[in-house]
Amino acid sequence: xxxxxxxxxxxxxxxxxxxxxxxxxxxxxxxxxxxxxxxxxxxxxxxxxxxxxxxxxxxxxxxxxxxxxxxxxxxxxxxxxxxxxxxxxxxxxxxxxxxxxxxxxxxxxxxxxxxxxxxxxxxxxxxxxxxxxxxxxxxxxxxxxxxxxxxxxxxxxxxxxxxxxxxxxxxxxxxxxxxxxxxxxxxxxxxxxxxxxxxxxxxxxxxxxxxxxxxxxxxxxxxxxxxxxxxxxxxxxxxxxxxxxxxx
Amino acid sequence: xxxxxxxxxxxxxxxxxxxxxxxxxxxxxxxxxxxxxxxxxxxxxxxxxxxxxxxxxxxxxxxxxxxxxxxxxxxxxxxxxxxxxxxxxxxxxxxxxxxxxxxxxxxxxxxxxxxxxxxxxxxxxxxxxxxxxxxxxxxxxxxxxxxxxxxxxxxxxxxxxxxxxxxxxxxxxxxxxxxxxxxxxxxxxxxxxxxxxxxxxxxxxxxxxxxxxxxxxxxxxxxxxxxxxx
Ligand code: HEM
Ligand code: SF4
Ligand code: FES
Numbered sequence: 001x002x003x004x005x006x007x008x009x010x011x012x013x014x015x016x017x018x019x020x021x022x023x024x025x026x027x028x029x030x031x032x033x034x035x036x037x038x039x040x041x042x043x044x045x046x047x048x049x050x051x052x053x054x055x056x057x058x059x060x061x062x063x064x065x066x067x068x069x070x071x072x073x074x075x076x077x078x079x080x081x082x083x084x085x086x087x088x089x090x091x092x093x094x095x096x097x098x099x100x101x102x103x104x105x106x107x108x109x110x111x112x113x114x115x116x117x118x119x120x121x122x123x124x125x126x127x128x129x130x131x132x133x134x135x136x137x138x139x140x141x142x143x144x145x146x147x148x149x150x151x152x153x154x155x156x157x158x159x160x161x162x163x164x165x166x167x168x169x170x171x172x173x174x175x176x177x178x179x180x181x182x183x184x185x186x187x188x189x190x191x192x193x194x195x196x197x198x199x200x201x202x203x204x205x206x207x208x209x210x211x212x213x214x215x216x217x218x219x220x221x222x223x224x225x226x227x228x229x230x231x232x233x234x235x236x237x238x239x240x241x242x243x244x245x246x247x248x
Numbered sequence: 249x250x251x252x253x254x255x256x257x258x259x260x261x262x263x264x265x266x267x268x269x270x271x272x273x274x275x276x277x278x279x280x281x282x283x284x285x286x287x288x289x290x291x292x293x294x295x296x297x298x299x300x301x302x303x304x305x306x307x308x309x310x311x312x313x314x315x316x317x318x319x320x321x322x323x324x325x326x327x328x329x330x331x332x333x334x335x336x337x338x339x340x341x342x343x344x345x346x347x348x349x350x351x352x353x354x355x356x357x358x359x360x361x362x363x364x365x366x367x368x369x370x371x372x373x374x375x376x377x378x379x380x381x382x383x384x385x386x387x388x389x390x391x392x393x394x395x396x397x398x399x400x401x402x403x404x405x406x407x408x409x410x411x412x413x414x415x416x417x418x419x420x421x422x423x424x425x426x427x428x429x430x431x432x433x434x435x436x437x438x439x440x441x442x443x444x445x446x447x448x449x450x451x452x453x454x455x456x457x458x459x460x461x462x463x464x465x466x467x468x469x470x471x472x473x474x475x476x477x478x
Contacts, residue, residue: 072348098346105340171335212338213258238437
């Protein structure tokens, strides 16, 4: 299939970027989106041009590195899909495809499509852990946790930190990412005791990184490749309010 | 609670929006219940409505609540402004060249600020025309010697454009509430997979009753009282 691409090129964090046109006359519809970009990069390298930088690692939908804004949607037109799991068969022959980095002031562009998502790391460092040493993982059935609770906590724990929630949010809010971690740990006996304090610290860091507020539009849960529900944002708010009310 | 209580971070600020918003929602129920008296037959409505208005304006408790109400409207709008400006900064200067994010959410959910600003404009017009007149101007009295607010309302609603303004404003209110009602519960963290369906439906029911209830009054009065004024 024949594809026309419009891709964001930006020399470095300080440079002004712009959309640049590329043509790929012979794309295999079975390629993933990233493989298509690989083909384009090989072409660029052969002709002595600078290849397009983009983040990627596992290419199997689990690492969360490959966030790209494709045709106006985070991770492209499919919901619940990472960019590496998006395939060219979802596009039509002759399509023009826009490829941009995930945008937010807390996610500065490093080069081309590559962004700095370390703000997420700092939010986790602010409290997304259990602070006591618990030794090796205990025998799974030794800690009684109800089936539904285990399922819900696991759903929240599935966040891969891709940043699609921020990229798509009209307020560039990191509430889904932060809420998922707060909620995951709040539901389990190991994480529960520190939960209100954790919510406070992580919210404070989210604020310091310059993310916006949550207006519950629900756009994030549609674009989230792990289909994490905005219910976890409500649980974060609940834990946060609990901390504010109980604080001495 | 330590640090500056009302400005600590966007969760706190958003909580205050939700609380003020829900307080306004509660007020609307009472406001509607009182105003449904306007749908009574004209003579009875005039006596009863003027009596009711006088009762309200002399009640200490109502006075206290109305100050809380004015403060809520201002605080709600102010926090909306602060949060929206911050969100704009968070989005950053460089927008998307090709943006289809709107595909996944309804338009009114993304435009709460615009709907809110229109509501604020409506609230100002509404208060100028009725509240201000009642409180601060000489008004004709009815047969029982009470300020005749009923006739002021009835005369206003004989102008078609004014009725249209009210109906449009109620549509704006409806869309603001359609998202705002359950959004407030989510913001406060009072939200659970078991109950969120109920909260959503309660919100839809509430929105319909409030919007339709308020919109019916000017329409009804336009059609039933559209006769030459005495
Ligand atoms: C003075 C004019 C108003 C302005 C400028 C305004 C603005 C806003 C904005 C920007 C939001 C945030 C939207 C979001 O979180 O998605 C909001 C939420 C809300 N508004 Fe208003 N609004 C106004 C009047 C009202 C009125 C009259 C009511 C109630 C009758 C109301 C009830 C609510 C509720 C319940 C929320 C949800 C709060 C939350 O999501 O946590 N607003 N408003
Ligand atoms: S919550 Fe979903 S969209 Fe947001 S970072 Fe985690 S996996 Fe990505
Ligand atoms: S490259 Fe790891 S999730 Fe796409």
